[in-house]
Amino acid sequence: MTYRVDIEGLDASILMHPKVWEASGHVENFTDPMVDCKQCKARFRLDLLGDMINDKKKKKALESLKESLKDDAALLEKISKIQAGSVENENFETLLTDNEIGKLLLPELNCPQCGNKGTFTSARQFNLMFKTFIGPVEDSGAVVYLRPETAQGIFVNFLNVQSASRQKLPFGIARIGKAFRNEINTKNFLFRTREFEQMEMQFFVKPSDDKKWYDYWKTERLNWYYSLGMTKDKLRYHDHPADKLAHYAKEATDIEYQFPFGWGEIEGIHNRTDFDLSRHQEFSGKSLKYFDEESKEKFIPFIIETSAGASRSFMAFFVDAYYEEEVNGEMRSVLKFHPKLAPIKAAILPLVNKDGMPEIAREIEKDLRRNFKVFYDDKGAVGRRYRRQDEIGTPYCITVDTQTLEDKTVTVRDRDSMEQERISVNKLTEFLIIKLSQ
Numbered sequence: 001m002t003y004r005v006d007i008e009g010l011d012a013s014i015l016m017h018p019k020v021w022e023a024s025g026h027v028e029n030f031t032d033p034m035v036d037c038k039q040c041k042a043r044f045r046l047d048l049l050g051d052m053i054n055d056k057k058k059k060k061a062l063e064s065l066k067e068s069l070k071d072d073a074a075l076l077e078k079i080s081k082i083q084a085g086s087v088e089n090e091n092f093e094t095l096l097t098d099n100e101i102g103k104l105l106l107p108e109l110n111c112p113q114c115g116n117k118g119t120f121t122s123a124r125q126f127n128l129m130f131k132t133f134i135g136p137v138e139d140s141g142a143v144v145y146l147r148p149e150t151a152q153g154i155f156v157n158f159l160n161v162q163s164a165s166r167q168k169l170p171f172g173i174a175r176i177g178k179a180f181r182n183e184i185n186t187k188n189f190l191f192r193t194r195e196f197e198q199m200e201m202q203f204f205v206k207p208s209d210d211k212k213w214y215d216y217w218k219t220e221r222l223n224w225y226y227s228l229g230m231t232k233d234k235l236r237y238h239d240h241p242a243d244k245l246a247h248y249a250k251e252a253t254d255i256e257y258q259f260p261f262g263w264g265e266i267e268g269i270h271n272r273t274d275f276d277l278s279r280h281q282e283f284s285g286k287s288l289k290y291f292d293e294e295s296k297e298k299f300i301p302f303i304i305e306t307s308a309g310a311s312r313s314f315m316a317f318f319v320d321a322y323y324e325e326e327v328n329g330e331m332r333s334v335l336k337f338h339p340k341l342a343p344i345k346a347a348i349l350p351l352v353n354k355d356g357m358p359e360i361a362r363e364i365e366k367d368l369r370r371n372f373k374v375f376y377d378d379k380g381a382v383g384r385r386y387r388r389q390d391e392i393g394t395p396y397c398i399t400v401d402t403q404t405l406e407d408k409t410v411t412v413r414d415r416d417s418m419e420q421e422r423i424s425v426n427k428l429t430e431f432l433i434i435k436l437s438q
């Protein structure tokens with residue numbers, strides 16, 4: 001965001017007027033279908049239930065369903081169509097979430113928790129927003145929601161930011177912050193949590209330019225993951241078919257990463273049209289029209305959204321960077337983070353704790369700390385110290401040794417190649433700046 005002249009930053013509040021969530025459609029539509037097991041009381045998201053049941057059992061359930069429907073040619077044909085038309089493992093999800101078929105398929109399934117068959121309730125819609133109350137009175141007039149996404153804070157502040165920054169279309173507003181969702185099943189570490197960090201950007205464009213900018217951001221965002229070293233083969237787009245688009249979207253794609261447990265969305269890119277600004281204008285009674293000086297026209301801009309999970313994509317970077325390798329007969333665990341992502345950019349290590357080496361190392365640490373997050377470590381053999389830094393992904397280890405005392409040079413060890421080069425102490429800042437900007 002800070003590298004671009006056409007994007008402004010914003011921090012908006014977590015608790016907003018409840019009407020914001022009516023206008024956005026969250027009160028009505030931000031729901032997941034869920035089922036309960038009557039036996040063990042476990043609760044599951046219907047669209048994810050299939051992922052928790054093994055393929056053999058799913059096949060058996062489908063066969064049994066088809067057998068019971070043998071006289072209903074229309075339904076059998078519908079099932080075959082869904083099976084033929086969906087990608088990969090998605091057809092079971094489509095069958096389960098289909099109103100007609102899901103009802104019949106559910107009783108054929110075993111609960112993933114207690115193993116009992118036919119114990120599911122029928123599906124109910126469950127709103128994912130956390131509700132609380134403003135002030136001391138817990139009545140419907142005092143309801144507020146913890147925001148389930150950061151985007152709405154951008155929409156309602158659109159004209160404030162636009163007029164304060166004097167931006168002209170096309171331009172974007174970006175923000176990073178906590179979002180809260182009452183997820184039915186949290187799982188897979190940071191992938192799905194109830195409190196998570198989002199980084200969203202809403203790009204405001206002329207309505208006729210929507211396709212151009214949607215395609216631009218689709219490419220740009222995938223390139224962002226590439227540029228930070230994520231394995232290309234483990235990234236893909238998942239374009240949403242027209243019949244599965246969210247209520248606000250004209251076109252949508254997910255950027256997915258291949259996690260050890262399967263492909264999962266890390267970012268969504270959506271053409272949200274003028275849906276959001278029109279709704280906020282309607283619910284607030286305040287105009288959110290943009291005045292285009294060139295054409296002298298007033299209109300509601302279209303919005304292209306890039307909506308990424310900071311915690312979920314952190315997990316993808318984390319998984320992608322993790323390696324176990326054999327080095328000289330010993331195993332090392334290493335996080336090969338891109339230097340820009342590494343939490344610590346360099347470690348400063350005096351080879352021994354004498355002969356003035358710690359003093360020089362501390363000076364280097366103090367100097368570098370003004371610009372970079374660095375770490376000083378003088379505990380244990382230097383080889384072990386290198387390994388500790390490998391484990392946390394520190395790209396460079398700077399070692400002060402005997403030669404430093406003579407010529408003011410240090411060794412800089414590269415985490416991935418493990419090669420060392422000698423660099424003058426006064427060139428270290430420049431060295432790190434260059435490495436971190438690549």
Ligand code: ATP
Pocket residue numbers: 149181183190191192193194195196197198265266267268307308309310311312313
């Ligand atoms: P999912 O289908 O996985 O529930 P979603 O389509 O509802 O995700 P969006 O509403 O598009 O997700 O949110 C944008 C991004 O926020 C997602 O791409 C993801 O990275 C992140 N995100 C959404 N829900 C969670 C969560 N419960 N925990 C962590 N990150 C999340």
